[in-house]
Amino acid sequence: MRLKHTLPLSFLLFTTRGRLQRSSYWIVSLFIFSTFYVLYTLLIESIGDQSTYFLYPLLLGSLTTTAMKRLHDSNCSGYWLLAVLIPVLGPIWLIYQLGFKKGDRQKNRFGTVPDEAADYFKNDLGQLRPGLKTGERIINDVTQLNPVVVAEVFRPTSVEDLRERLRITTGPVSVGGGRFSMGGQTASPQSLHIDMRGLNQVLDFSKENRTIKVQAGIRWCDIQRYVDPHDLSIKIMQTYANFTVGGSLSVNVHGRYMGLGPLILAVRAVEIVLADGSFVRASRTENPEIFFGVIGGYNGLGIIATAELDLVDNVAVRRKDQKMARSDYYSWFQTHVRSNPDAVFHNGDLYPPAYRNIRAVTWLKTTEQPTVKTRLMPLRESYPLERYFLWAFTETFFGNWRREYLIDPLIYLRKPIHWRNYEAGYDVAELEPRSRTKRTYVLQEYFVPVRQFDAFTERMAEIFNRFGVNVINVSIRHAHADPGSYLAWARGEVFAFVVYYKQRTSETARQEVGTWTRELIDAAVSLDGAYYLPYQAHATPAQFHRAYPDAKKLFALKKTLDPDFRFHNLFWNTYYQPKSLES
Numbered sequence: 001m002r003l004k005h006t007l008p009l010s011f012l013l014f015t016t017r018g019r020l021q022r023s024s025y026w027i028v029s030l031f032i033f034s035t036f037y038v039l040y041t042l043l044i045e046s047i048g049d050q051s052t053y054f055l056y057p058l059l060l061g062s063l064t065t066t067a068m069k070r071l072h073d074s075n076c077s078g079y080w081l082l083a084v085l086i087p088v089l090g091p092i093w094l095i096y097q098l099g100f101k102k103g104d105r106q107k108n109r110f111g112t113v114p115d116e117a118a119d120y121f122k123n124d125l126g127q128l129r130p131g132l133k134t135g136e137r138i139i140n141d142v143t144q145l146n147p148v149v150v151a152e153v154f155r156p157t158s159v160e161d162l163r164e165r166l167r168i169t170t171g172p173v174s175v176g177g178g179r180f181s182m183g184g185q186t187a188s189p190q191s192l193h194i195d196m197r198g199l200n201q202v203l204d205f206s207k208e209n210r211t212i213k214v215q216a217g218i219r220w221c222d223i224q225r226y227v228d229p230h231d232l233s234i235k236i237m238q239t240y241a242n243f244t245v246g247g248s249l250s251v252n253v254h255g256r257y258m259g260l261g262p263l264i265l266a267v268r269a270v271e272i273v274l275a276d277g278s279f280v281r282a283s284r285t286e287n288p289e290i291f292f293g294v295i296g297g298y299n300g301l302g303i304i305a306t307a308e309l310d311l312v313d314n315v316a317v318r319r320k321d322q323k324m325a326r327s328d329y330y331s332w333f334q335t336h337v338r339s340n341p342d343a344v345f346h347n348g349d350l351y352p353p354a355y356r357n358i359r360a361v362t363w364l365k366t367t368e369q370p371t372v373k374t375r376l377m378p379l380r381e382s383y384p385l386e387r388y389f390l391w392a393f394t395e396t397f398f399g400n401w402r403r404e405y406l407i408d409p410l411i412y413l414r415k416p417i418h419w420r421n422y423e424a425g426y427d428v429a430e431l432e433p434r435s436r437t438k439r440t441y442v443l444q445e446y447f448v449p450v451r452q453f454d455a456f457t458e459r460m461a462e463i464f465n466r467f468g469v470n471v472i473n474v475s476i477r478h479a480h481a482d483p484g485s486y487l488a489w490a491r492g493e494v495f496a497f498v499v500y501y502k503q504r505t506s507e508t509a510r511q512e513v514g515t516w517t518r519e520l521i522d523a524a525v526s527l528d529g530a531y532y533l534p535y536q537a538h539a540t541p542a543q544f545h546r547a548y549p550d551a552k553k554l555f556a557l558k559k560t561l562d563p564d565f566r567f568h569n570l571f572w573n574t575y576y577q578p579k580s581l582e583s
């Protein structure tokens with residue numbers, strides 16, 4: 001898996017693992033033969049005949065491995081290549097099999113369907129390191145900034161399994177989904193870490209009522225594959241589709257949807273396993289205090305086992321964009337987007353380092369045919385171009401300038417039409433750098449009441465520039481008010497500012513990030529706004545309580561439902577009972 005992501009070409013040409021689709025096989029074969037031809041000609045011209053001999057094993061090796069991967073795509077073992085030895089029929093069969101036969105549309109013994117497979121490094125069962133005791137593992141998150149040693153990792157495969165484990169144990173418990181949160185929210189030292197991704201089944205589905213009931217370890221992309229054939233779509237989720245439903249509910253996420261807001265708006269009910277292993281159902285009308293506490297509650301009250309979610313029609317959407325001065329955005333948004341019933345997705349990209357211009361991107365409902373062939377976004381094995389651009393924007397002179405004035409204008413020349421499901425299916429892997437050892441990409445997010453748009457952007461730009469923050473992008477979204485969750489980040493109608501930036505991993509760099517983050521939090525809170533909690537816990541407890549005034553109600557509920565403070569993670573350890581781990 002590692003080789004596949006770090007050296008995708010070597011993985012493709014020199015290993016026999018995995019599957020290769022028909023179209024990719026043709027492209028790769030063309031690549032192999034043309035590379036061979038170029039090298040062969042160069043060597044013959046410059047050195048002579050004999051220098052080309054070493055090319056033949058390479059040619060044969062790469063043709064064999066790619067052919068084996070192609071056979072795997074139809075669930076045939078690589079040994080079937082020996083069919084070439086059967087006169088006439090053998091080669092004909094092989095040509096058909098390699099070049100023309102469609103692969104399995106299902107997972108087979110050699111792997112999942114290639115364009116659906118690449119699920120971003122599946123965050124295994126935790127890392128092992130020398131010196132750890134039996135059972136101990138390191139749980140980290142996507143930034144690699146928060147390694148935590150847990151006592152054991154447990155991946156339940158049924159809700160009963162999970163309940164039983166809570167019943168028979170007494171110690172601290174932490175819970176992880178995709179582990180894409182960025183501030184240690186999925187782990188706590190010496191806890192029993194529950195990896196929810198084994199609980200990933202669809203339990204019930206009604207096309208007529210447009211609802212789906214799922215186990216909480218399922219990812220959005222799995223649900224998309226399930227509902228897409230019924231022309232339905234997930235109502236609210238993030239921009240990327242790799243996250244689990246449980247992790248998303250516990251954070252109460254949002255996407256780029258217009259007319260919607262926090263995920264809780266699309267939830268009918270949840271079922272929760274409490275600290276003693278008991279099971280409760282919660283909705284707006286049934287155990288409402290648990291419903292409003294567990295959604296957006298970072299696993300403080302219990303483990304979400306299942307969720308019933310709303311679905312909507314999967315419509316075709318056309319992209320429209322417009323670049324404008326930041327000072328014009330608010331009134332333009334009110335007139336063109338906020339009350340436009342055809343607007344499905346919207347975001348404004350605020351360009352660093354001047355923060356004076358915004359590209360407003362809206363996806364509008366259309367009856368025209370989509371311009372993409374596939375209904376769902378194909379997941380790729382690697383994203384070299386995206387990785388290169390992210391590197392170039394952040395590490396080269398005038399990188400941001402080139403993006404604003406050269407790259408984006410070219411990208412936005414196209415006016416694509418996508419399915420709603422396609423546009424909601426991005427793969428986090430496209431953001432993954434080659435290494436996160438010295439520098440890492442991190443997210444932050446701030447929310448302010450819509451009328452404070454100008455005031456907040458001005459303060460944010462000043463802070464970023466004063467600290468020289470390497471900001472890649474600030475994506476502006478819109479959300480309606482939360483109906484009442486205790487840790488609501490949208491207490492009214494808000495703009496969200498999603499900040500994607502690059503930082504060094506050294507202690508000094510982290511401290512500096514902490515300093516400017518606290519300034520930004522003050523800026524948002526002073527405008528009656530909030531900051532987002534799934535990211536690094538730089539906020540002081542006082543800032544946390546100012547941004548989330550109802551946190552005290554959630555803390556009181558936790559005392560009742562989890563009196564022994566079993567559900568731990570770095571978030572709860574920081575803001576609920578900071579001393580408890582020391583005693």
Ligand SMILES: Cc1cc2nc3c(=O)[nH]c(=O)nc-3n(C[C@H](O)[C@H](O)[C@H](O)COP(=O)(O)OP(=O)(O)OC[C@H]3O[C@@H](n4cnc5c(N)ncnc54)[C@H](O)[C@@H]3O)c2cc1C
Pocket residue numbers: 142174175176177178179180181182185186187196216217238239240242243244245246247248250251252253254255298299302303304305428431443534569
């Ligand atoms: C590249 C990137 C883009 C993002 N874009 C967006 C965006 O557009 N909008 C947005 O709102 N957020 C966004 N996020 C944040 C993301 O939505 C959250 O980090 C989310 O929690 C990720 O889901 P996960 O499955 O990885 O959860 P995890 O990180 O595994 O868990 C998050 C929290 O949920 C708890 N948890 C997990 N499963 C359960 C369960 N079954 N029951 C109870 N608690 C549970 C964990 O203990 C933890 O506290 C983004 C993050 C990244 C890395």
